[in-house]
Amino acid sequence: MTKIHLTVDGGAVSEDVEPRMLLVQFLREKLGKTGTLIGCDTSNCGACTVHLDGRAVKSCNVLAVQADGGEVTTIEGLAATYDGGELHPVQAAFHECHALQCGFCTPGMIMRSVDLLNENPDPTEDEIREGLEGNLCRCTGYHNIVRAVQTAAAAGKGEEQ
């Protein structure tokens, strides 16, 4: 067992973990944060995407011990990082644009979309599609997801003015 100390969704956490424990398991099984999903065994699908020190990562492909000392934000803590309301603007845009059907990909899609907009606040449609290449959706055909990211980008611009 190795003791790790990190911040998850704004709260300090200290736990003993087996070194082989994946960050996604840690979040779901140790902390009960089941909003972060596991969709594959190969690190392809992106359903498990969270932010580690401000950048989107696939939490099924990071060891919990590698996140020691770090700051993790999951879909469950995303709204609280934004002080404008109950939902983060990207969450609100996914709702508004009907950017989901079964919803399994949605937490990961939203976490990556937030990272994408942090990097590039005004992306083109191609940049959005390419920027989301690590997140698979089996339901929507992606069009409404792209629209949601465009909508959130436009809302973000409105805010800056």
Place this chain on the structure above:
Amino acid sequence: MIPAAFDYAAPTTVDEALALLAEHGEDAKLIAGGQSLLPVLRLRLNAPEFVIDLGRIDALRGVRDDGGALVVGAMTTHATVATDPLIAQHAALVSKAVRTVADAQVRNRGTFGGALAHADPAGDVGAPALALGAQFVIAEQGGGRRTVDAGDFFVDLFETAIGEDELLTEIRIPKHTGWGAHYEKFVRIAQQWSIVAVAATVRAEGGTIAEARVALTNMGATPLRATAVEELLRGRPATEDAIRDAVSSVADGTSPPADLNGDADYRRHLARVLTRRAVLTAATG
């Protein structure tokens, strides 16, 4: 699936990491970004007893200017390499190739040195490093460092010149300031490993190719430098026809893999087409 149990240490210096490698011998495995290693451990294709995390060794991170070369720390992430202004200016081929690696999440964790040490023949960082004549700095037991040329670094499938008790510390990339560059990667779906890809960088003078460097991804067990084609390109006009003619032999003598994505002949065909496109784009922007 989750990995088999292992013990773990996160040293903060290269010397400590070397000592752990010496102590645990072949039971030990280094982890950099983990983006290739963790999938392997999760599928239980490998089960090391001891994992040594390089992620806490700050000295292995970052890009610096060393006169004629750029020095990239082995633990510098793909995301940093892809957006680093020094690399964009002096080794544009590397920036362009790294942007095609995997997806944004994997690039945020995966490292330049980890990908080179992993030496997947379909990986996208080996060919640009080879084309630019990169040098690999390897830390040896006892505190010494040796430097290996790109031509000697890639030994075979997933095999490099790094010994079992050694580690890669930095990659020196000779500056190619002002050279045009292009990485032409052929895939069928988003976020795929290269079926074939070609790395090309060209110094053009007027409309003429003064010098060219070309290397191929996934046309054999290691990245391949196309030196004969580089010679044929020298002095040619930077036009599609002239380049097509000069690169027609690029696949001669190669033994590309055959798999569901294509047989060997198809890959040879791809290599010719992609080399023409890569060189033309590198020469004309």
